[in-house]
Amino acid sequence: MSSDEWSAAEDEGQLSRLLRKSRDAPFVPAGVAGFVAVLSYGLYRLKSRGGQKMSLHLIHARVAAQGCAVGAVTLGVLYSMYKDYIRPRFFSAPKK
Incomplete structure (x- = not known):
């Protein structure tokens, strides 16, 4: 089998892909969670909006x-x- 061909065994699942991407960019799931929380609260408060x-x-x-x-x-x-620019510049070990 050629290495250029697709194999179902090599394909990662949706959950593992989501977990891997969450580790790479942890603020994106936090933003989505905040979005859902605010939206849920807004829908919950829809009945008691007063005269608005x-x-x-x-x-x-x-x-x-x-x-x-x-x-x-x-x-x-x-x-x-x-992480990429400031920390390596100021907190790197001195070169000998």
Whole structure:
């Protein structure tokens, strides 16, 4: 069998792929979790929104959920920049 051919045994499953990608970028699942939490809370509070229009309530919930997702991605980018550029520059062992 050629190494260029696809084999079902070599294919990784969906769960293992998700876990591997979560280890590579841990802030992405955190952003998704924050997005789902804010969205769930917004839907839960939908009944007790008072005199506020439904469209305005949904817009506020969407903006808060997007803020969680964008904030988590931003933190992930800052962490990877720190890990790749700042930490090696200032905390590397002195060369002899």
